Amino acid sequence: MSIEDKQKPQRNGRVTIRTVAAHAGVSVAAVSKVMRNAYGVSDALRARVTDAIETLAYRPSRAARGLRGRSFTIGVLLIDIRNPFLPEVIAGVNEVLGPSHYQAMIGVSDARVQLETSLIESMIDYKMDGLILVAPRLPSEILAKFAVQIPIVAVGYHNASASAFDTVNADDQRGAEIAVEALLACGYRDIEMLSLGERQGHAVSVVRQREIGFRRAMQRGGLGSSPAIGKIPIASPKREEAMRKFLSRKDRPRAVFCWSDLDAITLLSLAMEMGVRVPEDLAVIGYDNSSTAALGLVNLASIDQSGRELGQIATRALISRIEGRTASEHIFQIPSLVSRNSLTRSGNSTDR
Amino acid sequence: MSIEDKQKPQRNGRVTIRTVAAHAGVSVAAVSKVMRNAYGVSDALRARVTDAIETLAYRPSRAARGLRGRSFTIGVLLIDIRNPFLPEVIAGVNEVLGPSHYQAMIGVSDARVQLETSLIESMIDYKMDGLILVAPRLPSEILAKFAVQIPIVAVGYHNASASAFDTVNADDQRGAEIAVEALLACGYRDIEMLSLGERQGHAVSVVRQREIGFRRAMQRGGLGSSPAIGKIPIASPKREEAMRKFLSRKDRPRAVFCWSDLDAITLLSLAMEMGVRVPEDLAVIGYDNSSTAALGLVNLASIDQSGRELGQIATRALISRIEGRTASEHIFQIPSLVSRNSLTRSGNSTDR
DNA sequence: CGACGAATGTAGAACGTTCTCCATATAACG
DNA sequence: CGTTATATGGAGAACGTTCTACATTCGTCG
Incomplete structure (x- = not known):
């Protein structure tokens, strides 16, 4: 009978951290510890919990995570989705994020300051872990204000004196x-x-x-x-x-x-x-x-x-900031010329 | 003294629903009601709460919302961001979402089934209100399984017999x-x-x-x-x-x-x-x-x-589904020819 | 004037995590 | 053998919403 008292979970279908804990015969806190691989977990416990997670196909709720701690999501804000340069940046971001446990969510502001603001706010309200802003329209003071609430890296935004956030640019x-x-x-x-x-x-x-x-x-x-x-x-x-x-x-x-x-x-x-x-x-x-x-x-x-490289660099910078760096970084890449026929007839048509 | 007991909010800077309630001199539940414009709110109360929200510049936490009810976010999954057709769809989605209180968050799967799955799961875990999947790679059975957890509209996915989710396609x-x-x-x-x-x-x-x-x-x-x-x-x-x-x-x-x-x-x-x-x-x-x-x-x-139109239609379908529709819809658009010189020399070069 | 229903507001229990303390067991040491 | 450190696991309070019940106040009607 006393066992049945505990059987409150499973109410609706969802597998929660409680389900996992029950299945592994440990406490909720223990499961959480394993997932965050925090200090003070024996190998035996870890194994049992990992097993339970596996068999139950447990996925932690991002919503709940966001409420309390990390959400393991980073937000990417694009000024415009039709400029073919921007997808390249995304590709770079995804390459770096791929092997990590972070995921990217993208918002598109269509160059409207209003929408840009509200998307940034939404991302903060989602308790995302950090933001990559690609060619934002907002002035530095506003970005700085946001940057105290969430780590920010701006790409295509020239302000090497900004101390609240990082910038990554081609020169x-x-x-x-x-x-x-x-x-x-x-x-x-x-x-x-x-x-x-x-x-x-x-x-x-x-x-x-x-x-x-x-x-x-x-x-x-x-x-x-x-x-x-x-x-x-x-x-x-x-x-x-x-x-x-x-x-x-x-x-x-x-x-x-x-x-x-x-x-x-x-x-x-x-x-x-x-x-x-x-x-x-x-x-x-x-x-x-x-x-x-x-x-x-x-x-x-x-x-x-290279938009791809800019995306990669920005992502790495953001992660390092999420993980504790506070001094701002301002990174520059040097662009290069690709010569083709629109320059001169002998333009090197087989570039790169 | 008894008043000071209630003064627990304001701990860290964040303006929460509790701050608003205190400022307006009403209960937390009342504020929530106003925001969801639920039944049973007098004009006087509504005015007071609206005022407080305004002056405090209160923004509800999406993370917390997601935990309990609606998050007012819809997820859009793109198979690939470089195909210029897809940004058009996004544009259409944003046009419809703009005036509403919903917002779009975009994920890019790069045509990898693995990543597609995990992005969909993430969006579910965020308790997003609905999903628009553009040209997904996953088989119908899997989509159907997801669709019981969250309203789904698939664009560019021909399965008019799917009963769990909607489809929007050009023919x-x-x-x-x-x-x-x-x-x-x-x-x-x-x-x-x-x-x-x-x-x-x-x-x-x-x-x-x-x-x-x-x-x-x-x-x-x-x-x-x-x-x-x-x-x-x-x-x-x-x-x-x-x-x-x-x-x-x-x-x-x-x-x-x-x-x-x-x-x-x-x-x-x-x-x-x-x-x-x-x-x-x-x-x-x-x-x-x-x-x-x-x-x-x-x-x-x-x-x-028209990708834009498909995006618009899909968004409207999704919203109607979020708001209660359960019967599946399968919408078809008829495409049209745009003749140009690659077809014949007299190809109508000044189209549209 | 009593009763009932409608309208309005509130208390408080979820939701699924994280994370700070605590409690206990074990090891180390004098 | 007692004392103290150290490792391990757990209880339970947040986090900021939503939403179900319930309490209160009016009006209305027989």
Whole structure:
């Protein structure tokens, strides 16, 4: 009879930590200890509990875990899911997370500050163990405020002075310089940059960094103190319109550096439609080295910043922070040029 | 003094439901009721509580919610994040979820059954309210087993007899038929399909459905009882190799239908490299009408199944199921042809 | 005026973990 | 043999919600 008192579990189907404890003939606390492999567990006990977990196919409830301690989940926030660069980052994250006991949950903010905020809050409310923010839009002060509640690593967010969170970046200034240097090396002097519309990037965004690098390289090359930077809106009908206008300008430059392959590829396409030959009339170089750029049909020269690597590094940084590091880290990767036909006819089409 | 007894909250910084209750001078249960807008709340009470929530900037803990009741989160499982069709689905999901109080969390399975299983389990363990599985790899019996634990809607998964979960699909058989009919209408008779390697698709996958549709349309057109279907592996080096082999076959067909734009675009690119003219030597039609296909440079005719719409429909179905529906629904959308230059030179290049 | 039902609010038991103390057993040591 | 350290296991209080019962207050109606 006294045994039946204990038989309260099993009420609904779910196998809980209590079921496991009963099956193994030990206490709930013991099971918890084994799972967290905490101190003070004999081999015999561990074996018995492990067995019970196995046979019952027990899975700890993440919800309950989150309420009290670790949830073993990390949140990844993407600004946009259509930019092919971002999936690469995810791939890198998953590679590192795979062998660990952590899992990634992804949120997509669609570049809306409102949604970004609420997703971050949700992830905190889920008691996730840490966050990787990819190209967040929020200002540093806000991120810092979140960072006291949860470990944060920002990718594609240039703020090397942030002390509350880590950053992982490709050196976007250097990337832009490399692009300009490549154009100069091909003999082009009349160079412009096509960047992203004003409202889309704050000072710490990758876009603005690339503009800085562009300006510096142009000045260093002796090409004026304020080189031209055009702004392309992000929304679709206006976007193509702005590019068409650029392509039909009588004073169109000889070469153009686009902030992203996304724009560069569309530009290439419109150029073809409008009879502007690439690279004979206009040389184009993009950024991200997306898989579309690599297509023989497109053949777009591009700056490669390995999203996969950035994802891997960010994940490792986050885990080390979750496990106790408090000093902030700011990691830089150096991007590289992938030359293709949009740069010059002899562009190395068989890259890498 | 007796008041101070109650002052236990506020221990660490977090604003909990108890803080709100104290601030509004009501019970915890009352606050909970207001938030769930349950029955039996006066306007006065509601106002007071709403005020307190506002001033304290209270956010309910999702972790705690999940432990007891609704978590107001739905999980989305993607087979692969690099296929541009899938982000479209997410966009559709987010559009419907935006105005609601639900939020989406995304997991990426990378087409690995193991990972897919563990992600689904995690989502269940988080007590998410429902799941949208996009092109899952798991067999129906397993999905059915999961579906008793959590409402499930599968997208891109053909099993109209499943009674435990809903399915939302474009009619992939019909889509393939439309493709073949378009090729026939252009006068091509020597037609093959390039499909996905054997191990990649089970019977209910979209790929196999497209094969069925292809066969039926070919037979109906009087083109043999077992038309040729080539299989292209998914992994990168072998993939291009198989396509090159196809392109250099002496008995290469006059027209080809690819299971996905992903393959069709690579094929187009390799064809150009190898000097095979499209559509003069080879007509190509793809599937998904991805944004890359629409580029002037690529100009790939394709079957359009609006991923956005599928996402929207799936989300609405899931919500209705969460809110009580038990009978399963199996929804079909009819895809459409987007004609472009890869089909015939006069291919309507200015689509949509 | 008594009785009953509707409307409103509250107490308190879950939910499934983690983790801090404690209790006990065993070993070590003088 | 007593005393003290050390290893091992367990009890039970959180964590922040939801939600079922129940208590109270009114109105209404016969």
